[in-house]
Amino acid sequence: MTLEQLRIFAEVARQQHLTRAAEILHLTPSAVSAAIKTLEERYATQLFNRIGRRIELNETGRIFLHEAEAVLARAQAAELTLSEITGLQRGSLHIYASQTIASYWLPPVLARFHTTYPMIDLKLSIGNSEQVVEALREGLADTGFIEGETDDPFLHKESVATDQLITVVRPQHPWAKCTTLLTATLPESFWILREQGSGTRASFEAYLRDQAFDPAHLPLALELPSNEAICSALIAGDYATVLSALAARPHLAAGTLKQVPFTLPPRQFWLLNHRERYQSHAFKALYAMVKENR
Numbered sequence: 001m002t003l004e005q006l007r008i009f010a011e012v013a014r015q016q017h018l019t020r021a022a023e024i025l026h027l028t029p030s031a032v033s034a035a036i037k038t039l040e041e042r043y044a045t046q047l048f049n050r051i052g053r054r055i056e057l058n059e060t061g062r063i064f065l066h067e068a069e070a071v072l073a074r075a076q077a078a079e080l081t082l083s084e085i086t087g088l089q090r091g092s093l094h095i096y097a098s099q100t101i102a103s104y105w106l107p108p109v110l111a112r113f114h115t116t117y118p119m120i121d122l123k124l125s126i127g128n129s130e131q132v133v134e135a136l137r138e139g140l141a142d143t144g145f146i147e148g149e150t151d152d153p154f155l156h157k158e159s160v161a162t163d164q165l166i167t168v169v170r171p172q173h174p175w176a177k178c179t180t181l182l183t184a185t186l187p188e189s190f191w192i193l194r195e196q197g198s199g200t201r202a203s204f205e206a207y208l209r210d211q212a213f214d215p216a217h218l219p220l221a222l223e224l225p226s227n228e229a230i231c232s233a234l235i236a237g238d239y240a241t242v243l244s245a246l247a248a249r250p251h252l253a254a255g256t257l258k259q260v261p262f263t264l265p266p267r268q269f270w271l272l273n274h275r276e277r278y279q280s281h282a283f284k285a286l287y288a289m290v291k292e293n294r
Contacts, residue, residue, distance in 0.1 A: 001039065003075055006068045008035040009047065013057050013065045086281050092121040093282040096141035098148065098199050099226060101269055102126040104246035105161060106145060113289055120282050130197035136272050142283050144272040147244070148199025149206075154275055160290050161269040164245040165203060167262040171255065173238045181262040183211045189240045190221040192230050199267075200227075204242040207264045231257060 011021040012032060022032040040046055047061035057065065085091045097106050102124060110122055125141065129148030136144045137154055147163055169175050175189060186208075194201045205215040221239055224230050227247040234241055235256050242264065251257035271290060273279060 001042070003072070005035050005039055006072055008032055009039060010065060010068050010072060012036060012048075012055070013061060016054070016056055018055065088117045088281055088285055089119050091119075091280060091282045092123065093143070093280070093286060094123045094125070094141045095143055095145070095286075096125045096127060096132045096135040097145040098129045098132055099126055099194075100147055100163070100200060100244045100247055101145045103227065104244065105163075105269060109286075109290060109293055112293075113286055116289070117282070117285060120285075128195065128197040129199035129202065132272065136274055139274065139277060142273070142280060143286065146199050146270050146272060147267055148202045150270070150272070155272050156275050157270045157272050159268040160271045160294060162266050163269055164266055165200065165242050165264040166245050166248060167240060167242050167260050167264075168234065168248050168252070168257045169240050169260055170235050170238070171258050173240070173258075175240065175260045176258045178260055181260050183208070183213050183262075186213070186240075186262075187217055187219055189238065190219045192222045192224060192233050192239045192241045193218075193220060194227075194230070195223050195225055200242065200244060203267050204264065 008021070008025060008027070011025055012018060015021040015024070018032050018036075019029050022029045025032065036047065045060055046058060047064060048055040049058045081090065095106075095110075103126075106124070110124065113120070114122060125135070127135070129146040129150070132141075132144040132146050133150050133152055133155065135141045137152060145160070150157060167181070169189070173189070175181060193204070208215045208218075222233060224233060227243055230241050230243065231247070231251050233239060235251075240260070248257060248259070252259060271287065273283065
């Protein structure tokens with residue numbers, strides 16, 4: 001049984017006439033007659049009483065018509081749903097982003113996306129870079145954004161923005177008035193860093209290794225799971241940290257933190273998606289907006 005057979009049967013039942021139904025459906029009378037005959041033979045029953053040249057629904061046909069119309073209505077609703085999804089009038093998009101991106105860079109993009117596509121349901125989950133990669137690999141999100149590196153073979157990555165890591169302390173810290181800060185002097189202060197798996201920490205430690213400095217030699221006072229927690233701790237004591245300039249900006253502007261002259265090379269913000277999973281129209285629209293925002 002096909003939807004086309006159901007459409008033909010329902011129209012013949014409404015018209016009580018093969019030729020009129022064929023005209024409405026833009027089919028030949030013989031095609032309409034053959035579709036009805038196929039249904040009746042397939043299920044060994046009659047759906048119409050044939051009285052001379054007239055046809056009318058019998059009891060079986062009336063019962064079947066009720067079910068057929070319900071199926072056709074659901075099929076029409078399904079077609080409408082697909083049309084709305086492809087037209088971005090319905091749908092959802094689950095984004096997983098690392099903390100720096102989710103807190104500072106991504107919100108204006110999402111606000112703009114919602115303004116443009118208000119019927120798309122957006123969900124944002126936040127984790128460190130390793131957690132984002134794991135979520136994308138397991139199909140728990142449609143797309144992700146990280147500032148750390150990944151070479152996961154299942155994920156496609158593309159640079160969408162550039163970020164700057166800077167070193168900051170509170171104004172009372174001995175380094176606050178330094179004009180130069182060498183790698184060799186970094187162990188002279190206690191440090192507060194993000195947890196292992198954080199893109200910020202991974203970038204910082206990779207840079208130190210490039211400078212022939214073992215990150216294990218840094219006196220680590222605290223590992224904290226958020227940029228704001230680190231900033232609060234820095235304001236309260238003589239510690240140093242490395243943060244995205246985006247995260248440090250409000251504190252630098254307020255004078256509660258001060259940048260010191262130990263700046264790392266720029267790093268990339270990466271958009272991730274699974275190579276083998278379906279890319280929805282909502283994802284493609286976000287991707288286009290992100291690229292336009294560069």
